Amino acid sequence: MADWTDENVRIVCELFAEQVEIGNRSSTHLNKAGFTNVIQKFKQRTGILYTRKQFKNKWEKMKVEYGIWKQLVDRQTSIGWDDSDKNIDMPEEWWKKMANAVKGSGRFRYKGLQNEDNLSIMFEDLHNTGDDHWGPSSGVAPSQAIPLDDDDEDEGENEDDSDPDEVTPSARPKRGKSQDNDMDDSGSDEDDDDFKIKALRVLQSAQNNIFCTALLLSKYYLTYLHKNEPRIARTDWIC
Template sequence: MAAAVVLEENQGANNAEWTDENTRIVCELFAEQVRIGNRSNTHLNKVGYDNVIAKFEEKTGLRYQKLQFKNKWSKLRNEYNLWKKLIARETGLGWDQARATIVASDDWWARAKKDLPGCAKFKLRGIQNEHLLQQIFEDLRNTGDDHWNPTSGNLPQSSTQPSSTINVDTEAVNEGDDDDSNDEDFSPPPKRGKAAAGKEAKKPKTSGGHWFYEQMSRFVDNQEKSAASVESLVRREDTSGCAIKDVMALVKECGAVFGTKEHFIATEIFTKKSEREMFMTLDNSEERFAWLTMKHESKMAKYSK
């Protein structure tokens, strides 16, 4: 069967042809950039997108613009969030192994479509590349748009922020072209004139502007320390023997090659370090393969109850 083709409008850019194969490739590239730390906020940073553009052209022969990849990123994130909400609606449903989606009555789907507009696409076929989308978006989905990477150059939103705080366009901060956010100057504007000099001795009021700049100053003071901590964690992950790449090599070695149910469940659960560590405690390939089989059966049982 020919791969389904989806044409997307890209605000003045040429249309991008997202076949199933091209979508799989771009998901792999997005996940790769997230794993090596090139997601600065809710999007890839400039280095990440540049790498995706070059590698996608190398694999497909297609030269797409950054805007087209950003649009695809946003669409994939929306679809992943919609899928996770759909399968979390209620338990006790069946599961279609062949189509990788929920088995439910027409009435159930009618209610779902009303509550979750756009979910009808998953009635005939579940979301594709779920294990890759999980690597790209799961932590963002769990924490919401207030997800904060210490090296992103953007402060997290605070529930204790005073009501008089200055307006900040959070949509522009989180979803806009924030690739160069690490280069921004967060120093507060200098005070001017004698009046300002006279006020320096007074205790500043807790105004929105003061709160904002106080948080900025704290962030700048700790940015290098936070970045060093993150880099240290990444280095420890890469050398611990429990890195995703190392564990997936053992998955294939035990016989769980691509296309098997054991390989599929591995790509889902091994985004969690605790699962990888448990897998590494098993003594041989036979035990590892059997463990993956039981993991897959356990997940399927939840959908069939």
């Protein structure tokens, strides 16, 4: 299970935003090169090795949170603001009203959106153009589009890594052979990444076991020499 502390979230937001700025976002999420760079740089900065699926789940979760936050701050022009806490400052009645109007808004009652600058780089153009499925033009509330789960590892077990098809109420999306192949390739890339990471962990574990075994053998061998030193000295004349 991924451990997303405040510091780790700050770091991953910086890395995500960096990849977006250099053009490694395909449509609504990072492409393969972007996630690969994030995996490597996050490992360098934190010592933690997460899989592509874990990072993709975190991306999706932060995208939903950003969508909820934008709905709150864009709800009215005269919204109050607490600069010390970096959060919305509105009466209790307003928050109760928002709890019904914007599902999931309660998470920001006592703590505002963190890392907003980097999240804006990651998602603001999607929010403005309506290209993403939680945009205002879609008519779908963020909490309905993607359910939030604190367990990031379990959240993505059945998740398809390919881009979602655009669905309209009047027609079902048509998928051609080439689109199916693209989705298969995307899933294959994710499997390859996960396999490489798991293989690396196995090799690191095996290397640690070999090192520990060598230390134990050296210790037992030195103990044997120390105990049998007088006997070895008495038989040296035979040689």
